[in-house]
Amino acid sequence: MDDAFIKLFRSLAPFNDTEIAEASTCFDTELVRKDEYFCKAGRICDKMGFVRSGLLRSFYTINGKETTTFFQTPGSVATALASFLRRKPALENIQAMEDSELVVISRENLLRLYNDNWKWQQVGRSFIEEYYINMELRMISLQSQSALERYKKFLKEYPELIQTVPLYYIASYLGMSPETLSRMRKTIYD
Amino acid sequence: MDDAFIKLFRSLAPFNDTEIAEASTCFDTELVRKDEYFCKAGRICDKMGFVRSGLLRSFYTINGKETTTFFQTPGSVATALASFLRRKPALENIQAMEDSELVVISRENLLRLYNDNWKWQQVGRSFIEEYYINMELRMISLQSQSALERYKKFLKEYPELIQTVPLYYIASYLGMSPETLSRMRKTIYD
């Protein structure tokens, strides 16, 4: 397991070294090459990944149109959460936009950790809470802000991504067409 | 505590009678009269309510405009979740649309239950999961469906609410103006 994630877990529950060491056998490393999928829509997503390096995005396809829902940068969690939780086919895909390395735990192993030690329950709760709050903020933004406001907000929150992510993915994430995003950008930079 | 909720809790973790009995001292009953608030925006929401009877709605106000985010019917959970989890001022209000009765647990007592018994951790996880999945579906709907499609979907999912809830709240929940909702209704019933 990775140092950064050990730190993260420790910040969520008071683990000692033994507990971390025992748990580390439950985690695995997975490489996902650019354009390949970590999860696919229609299949049950039975793993949870912690991004160590690279960059991924979640998106679903409705009426032939892709909608990007999240970008997973190093330090964040990648999973089709609803599918993972309910063991139903996932709605969304998770695709690597660059070669990415993830620390992965299977659903099975996670449930085992939950049973072994309540502290992992707490970690699990925390991640879902995190997911939830992200989603809530995103929804409020989509519902109450104009396209321009949403773009400005994105600029503040994810300045790095503007450089690396194709604009049409960002447009999709922001709930607008690439053309509209292009025009928003124009109005800002005159 | 209420029979319906005991059943619910039991479906989420294998409680025995003693555990339920011990926990029941942590719960309380709260009456919220029509138009009064269970939670208020700007204050920290430090309780979680299980609706026994009545009807409530969550909404937040941005730029002087209300947006309804959820309706809480009997059996569902009422709390400003992000505020509850992070102990930050709530963005949303929860207001009773009819006289309502809730079984309430304080944050403090919930944390105590979490510590006492891992099964309650599981219950807590389940509720957040529920909240999360609801939110996700709502977001997908808002982003990928037209106003008319969203209304039709609402009709299927919450036929009861059409009778009892003022249409302008439903419009707000569906992310459209009351006028638009009115026109959608017209196109359906000719």
Next chain:
DNA sequence: CGAGGCCTTGACCGCGGTCAATGCCCGTGG
């Protein structure tokens, strides 16, 4: 050099928001 991927630009237009008027229902008080 050509091809394909991505971004921009322009023209057009439709969904749905805003504003304002009207209708309807119902509770309240004269």
Next chain:
DNA sequence: CCACGGGCATTGACCGCGGTCAAGGCCTCG
């Protein structure tokens, strides 16, 4: 009992945001 007023739904007129379609420019890569 009726008059009034307020809350809610509907309707109409208008219009702007942002989507769609199509074309053109600009990369990079084979």
